[in-house]
Amino acid sequence: MLCDNAFEGRVWGGAVIKIITMFRPTIIVHGGARQFTPDTRDLVQEGVKAAARQGYAELTKGGSAMDAVVAAVSAMEDNTVFNAGHGSRLNLKGQVEADAIVIDGRNLGSGAVCGLQGCSNPVQLARLVMEKTNHCLLTADGAREFMESQGIAAVPSSELVTERARIELEQHVKFSSAVENLVAPRSAPPPSSSCDTVGAVAMDANGNLAAATSTGGITAKLPGRVGDSPIIGSGAYADNTVGAVSTTGCGESIMKVCLARRVGELLEKGKTAQEAAEHALEFMSGRVGGAAGVIVLSQYGNAGACEVGHHFITENMAWAAIDEGQLRWGVDPGQEMNEII
Amino acid sequence: MFEPAIIVHGGAGTHPSEWKKREPYLAGVKDATLQGHAKLARGGSALDAVEAAVIALENNPLFNTGHGSVLNLKGNVEMDAIVIDGRTLSSGAVCGVRGCPNPVRVARLVMEKTNHCLLTGEGAQDFMESQGILPVPDSQLIVPGMRLAWEKAVLTDKASSLPAASQRTASDLPPGCDTVGAVAMDAHGNVAAATSTGGTTAKLPGRVGDSPIIGAGAYADSSVGAISTTGDGESIMKVCLARRTAELLETGVPAQESAARALRFMHEKVGGEAGVIVLAKDGNRCHVARHFISTTMPWVAVNNGCITWGIDQGQEESASLE
Numbered sequence: 001m002l003c004d005n006a007f008e009g010r011v012w013g014g015a016v017i018k019i020i021t022m023f024r025p026t027i028i029v030h031g032g033a034r035q036f037t038p039d040t041r042d043l044v045q046e047g048v049k050a051a052a053r054q055g056y057a058e059l060t061k062g063g064s065a066m067d068a069v070v071a072a073v074s075a076m077e078d079n080t081v082f083n084a085g086h087g088s089r090l091n092l093k094g095q096v097e098a099d100a101i102v103i104d105g106r107n108l109g110s111g112a113v114c115g116l117q118g119c120s121n122p123v124q125l126a127r128l129v130m131e132k133t134n135h136c137l138l139t140a141d142g143a144r145e146f147m148e149s150q151g152i153a154a155v156p157s158s159e160l161v162t163e164r165a166r167i168e169l170e171q172h173v174k175f176s177s178a179v180e181n182l183v184a185p186r187s188a189p190p191p192s193s194s195c196d197t198v199g200a201v202a203m204d205a206n207g208n209l210a211a212a213t214s215t216g217g218i219t220a221k222l223p224g225r226v227g228d229s230p231i232i233g234s235g236a237y238a239d240n241t242v243g244a245v246s247t248t249g250c251g252e253s254i255m256k257v258c259l260a261r262r263v264g265e266l267l268e269k270g271k272t273a274q275e276a277a278e279h280a281l282e283f284m285s286g287r288v289g290g291a292a293g294v295i296v297l298s299q300y301g302n303a304g305a306c307e308v309g310h311h312f313i314t315e316n317m318a319w320a321a322i323d324e325g326q327l328r329w330g331v332d333p334g335q336e337m338n339e340i341i
Numbered sequence: 342m343f344e345p346a347i348i349v350h351g352g353a354g355t356h357p358s359e360w361k362k363r364e365p366y367l368a369g370v371k372d373a374t375l376q377g378h379a380k381l382a383r384g385g386s387a388l389d390a391v392e393a394a395v396i397a398l399e400n401n402p403l404f405n406t407g408h409g410s411v412l413n414l415k416g417n418v419e420m421d422a423i424v425i426d427g428r429t430l431s432s433g434a435v436c437g438v439r440g441c442p443n444p445v446r447v448a449r450l451v452m453e454k455t456n457h458c459l460l461t462g463e464g465a466q467d468f469m470e471s472q473g474i475l476p477v478p479d480s481q482l483i484v485p486g487m488r489l490a491w492e493k494a495v496l497t498d499k500a501s502s503l504p505a506a507s508q509r510t511a512s513d514l515p516p517g518c519d520t521v522g523a524v525a526m527d528a529h530g531n532v533a534a535a536t537s538t539g540g541t542t543a544k545l546p547g548r549v550g551d552s553p554i555i556g557a558g559a560y561a562d563s564s565v566g567a568i569s570t571t572g573d574g575e576s577i578m579k580v581c582l583a584r585r586t587a588e589l590l591e592t593g594v595p596a597q598e599s600a601a602r603a604l605r606f607m608h609e610k611v612g613g614e615a616g617v618i619v620l621a622k623d624g625n626r627c628h629v630a631r632h633f634i635s636t637t638m639p640w641v642a643v644n645n646g647c648i649t650w651g652i653d654q655g656q657e658e659s660a661s662l663e
Contacts, residue, residue, distance in 0.1 A: 097464075108579040108611050114549070115437070115461040135548045136575045139437040140462030142419075142547015224464015225457045226436070233556045233581035252458045256430040258556035258584045265588055288430050 023207040024305040025059035026297060027052055028321035029072045031082050032196025033249040033293030035315035041331060043081040044318040049329050051075040052320035053341070055200055065202040065210035065244075066104055066127070072200035073100075073123040073212045080162050084198045085120055087162050088216020090169045091223045096160040096216055098122040099230040102130060105209030105238035112230035115140040118154030119147055123214045126230070137230060165219070172220040197229050199236065199246030201297045203306050209244040209297060211236040211260075218251065227251025233261035243267040243276075243299055243306070249292025249314055257284045263296055273298040273309030281313050293317035343530040343625050345381035348642035349374040349394045351404055352519025353572040353616030353635040356652060365403055366639045367652055373397035374641040374648070377523055387525040387533035387567075388426050388449070394523035395422070395445040395535045402484045406521050407442055409484050410539020412491040413546050418482045420444040420539050421553040424452060427532035427561035432458045434553035438465040440476030445537045447474065448553070459553060487542070494543040520552050522559065522569025524620040526627045532567040532620055534559040534583075541574065550574025556584035566590050566622050568600075572615025572635060580607045586617055596621035600632035608634055616640075 031048040055072030077085025088096040100122035101112035111130025197215035213235040228251040229235035237260035238244040245260040266276035273296040293312030320329035351370040377394030399407025422444035423434035433452025520538035536558040551574040552558035560583035561567035568583040589599035600617040616633030641650040649659040
């Protein structure tokens with residue numbers, strides 16, 4: 001479905017009636033599903049709220065859902081508290097390898113990058129993959145060459161690596177070598193190791209939907225490891241006739257069940273955004289284990305508004321949503337704070 | 342006890358119309374299928390069977406995978422592959438991997454030896470070497486036909502990275518330029534899927550298509566069935582074609598119709614051509630089916646003591662397995 005303007009034609013008993021439909025611009029963002037430590041909790045909350053505001057600002061000035069999700073995710077990539085862009089977690093070699101995706105609900109157009117080094121804003125490069133190539137996903141050196149062909153210079157690793165990420169890698173390596181002496185090599189990573197990602201979904205004033213997700217992956221991942229984030233149907237999904245989804249959490253679990261697509265299937269079967277989020281996560285947890293979080297927008301309803309859903313089965317998930325002049329946010333299960341904007 | 346079955350495809354596209362030129366494709370897929378079936382007959386797992394079938398096709402220079410892969414814009418070989426174990430939904434995959442004679446084997450190692458589902462680029466190559474698999478130079482993987490196709494694409498500006506993929510006609514592609522895959526069920530009722538490809542001729546370096554993506558290039562769940570896809574990678578990815586086929590199976594739609602409806606949805610929604618092989622669980626048996634909206638797709642199946650095969654639309658020949 002293409003919604004280039006706010007007019008919609010419907011046929012009633014043979015007559016064609018043009019209806020002016022006002023769509024309610026909406027955005028919801030997440031800053032990762034994991035257990036947040038006390039020192040990062042406030043920063044993460046403020047970070048998702050700021051990202052939601054930036055995305056919403058795009059919507060209110062007439063920008064597209066795609067503009068909004070890219071703006072929101074870029075804000076979180078620039079914020080070193082989040083595991084994306086600056087502040088990304090490090091692989092086993094101490095490098096940042098980024099994965100990101102955008103999906104346009106109008107035509108299912110998509111662009112993504114994975115295993116990308118030297119990029120400050122992977123989500124913006126993902127958008128360029130969609131707009132400037134005939135492909136949906138570019139990896140590693142090829143992605144980097146494409147980035148440079150677009151006039152974006154690679155940034156040195158030192159600019160993307162934070163002290164926090166470096167310490168987390170050191171702790172993880174120390175923990176793993178201690179654990180290896182006691183249990184089988186493939187034991188679970190320590191709790192401080194994060195499996196989180198940032199993302200956003202939005203609906204614009206024309207009723208179009210878009211989704212974006214971006215991540216540095218997991219601390220001490222094998223070099224070249226790609227998780228769910230850049231994968232259509234896993235890290236994100238968007239279709240104007242269905243809804244828009246972004247996921248975060250245990251990447252391998254999300255991939256195995258195609259979590260974002262599963263949320264889409266449930267929306268198609270008539271579940272609300274909230275129900276779809278909850279049921280999909282319940283299925284994932286039961287079938288393959290692991291924990292994750294999901295943000296969802298449904299297709300717009302009669303009043304031009306879409307349903308907003310979020311659910312997580314991790315300890316926390318930082319999220320923030322804006323519609324109808326109200327900003328809502330939370331970090332703990334069941335928590336919802338709000339303020340008028 | 343379950344009656345094992347397997348179905349294998351050698352790529353959706355436009356194969357030569359002369360029998361003399363198309364027969365080797367069918368023969369290659371048949372050989373791969375029998376190799377996979379032999380694993381099942383000896384009590385091997387569905388995973389062993391699909392891996393064996395795909396390895397046979399990777400080793401066959403006729404097919405766009407492993408030896409015989411197409412070349413990217415720079416004239417290099419970059420491959421993608423996946424395996425999925427329907428018992429646990431575990432998966433292993435590689436994308437953008439170079440110097441790898443059997444990507445599907447490395448994909449299985451990713452699943453069995455790491456905590457991850459997908460490795461890319463240099464990391465994938467380092468992992469491959471850590472498993473004792475030596476990289477091979479591109480010269481060992483490139484065949485004259487694919488080099489010729491690359492030269493033609495690059496010189497005549499028909500590179501797949503330039504015009505819209507959905508506007509490419511089948512005649513733009515070199516013959517048999519596509520992905521291979523297999524799905525199987527073993528005597529324990531477990532299913533598995535595997536898909537492997539060199540991608541598209543003159544693709545942008547680093548371009549990854551549907552093949553290594555769970556839900557796009559393959560899907561497997563022992564409570565439902567298994568699927569492998571081939572064709573216009575970007576179209577397949579956008580609609581999560583393999584997962585979409587499985588969704589239909591889950592609602593009780595028969596295998597053939599699931600494949601057909603999923604492909605019709607894809608074509609109407611985003612354009613492009615593709616093919617699908619499906620194995621659907623049904624009690625202690627299964628149904629195997631295939632559907633494609635390209636001109637041709639060589640496929641071979643073994644089920645219920647019968648071997649069936651085809652390459653053209655609507656073609657299905659069969660013989661007793663003996």
